[in-house]
Amino acid sequence: MRVYLDNAATTKVRPEVVQEMLPYYDEFYGNASSVHTFGQEAKKGLDRARDRVAAALGAQSSEIIFTAGGTEADNTAIFGVAKKYASKGKHIITTAIEHHAVLHSCEQLEQEGYRVTYLPVDEYGRVTAEQVKNAICDDTILVTIMFANNEIGTVMPIAEIGAVCKEHGVLFHTDAVQAVGHIHINVKEMNIDMLSLSGHKFHGPKGVGVLYVRNGLKLPSLIVGGAQERTRRAGTENLPAIVGLGKAIELATAEIDENAKKISALRDRLIKGLLTIPHTRLNGHPTDRLPNNANISIRYIEGESILLMLDMNGIAASSGSACTSGSLDPSHVLLAIGLTHEVAHGSVRLTLSEYTTQEEIDYTIEVLKKTTERLRAMSPIYNESATSDNK
């Protein structure tokens, strides 16, 4: 059996999405900036995708900027605000558990003389609106806080944070890459000034994303050149991918409640099954979490060994974020919620999708139980300490 439980890293493109994209390779292949009929056909596809994204977010079409992914959207928002408001202030507020697209942007700005507050999170990975409020200074120009965490699935109190930012006149950006298509989002009701999303996290294509920027806020473009995206992002649009993203966000949003119900039921079955293994814990918030995320620490074994054994049994999972899997440093997110290096190292992330079946979940629980037993039987640390440790 081949089981894909790494949907936070990327998802499969839905067949309906592929179908919608295909004509834009060999039929409507004009450049959307051209005035002839080929160009106008392409422009129509671009406009429709923009309308679909706007509808999914409760935004206006004029507020949607297509980018080459979530990373570029995050960079555009953070560097754009920093550059534009440098004379007003150089203080930025974020959290300790952001995606590297946000963290590394902030770290780069620190090198350039900006001050960044990395808010600590609680044991579940949450920050409060109160923490944000207390961190705002006279020179704060931006608050950037993720909607939902990509490793542990914790959902942040975004509407409350948005309200605090509005009250204090500070711009609010949220990296909603993991939340879009899973959680209802309305940028107006939540007082979000800027929002990043990425096509390949909700069954759309890779290399395409969106930055929503509230009307009235004009950011300098990160990529300069032609006048595409009303001069907010230069370069000929990746039309097939944009059309695919539009279709994918429309489908995901229409099915959000139905899918959340179905996927979270399977996720809960998975979590329940895995927590019957001795010396395990669930990471992230028990209820305020993404419907598709299970992150479990399994003590006395290495996450990397579990991943290898899972892979040998046809199961794809992750030990944290895709970026940290290649290195030996434990995940910054797991350390921020208070795990020791040892416990963080023995953590696995399993992320489901609407294509996940109960059969796959039950198989995964079985394999993980057996794998854990086998690895622990070989572990001298387990044999010495587990019996005298109730954690």
Ligand SMILES: *Cc1c(COP(=O)(O)O)cnc(C)c1O
């Ligand atoms: C995947 C991801 C990104 C990066 O998006 P890309 O489209 O892969 O560049 C940014 N933030 C979060 C939370 C993510 O999960």
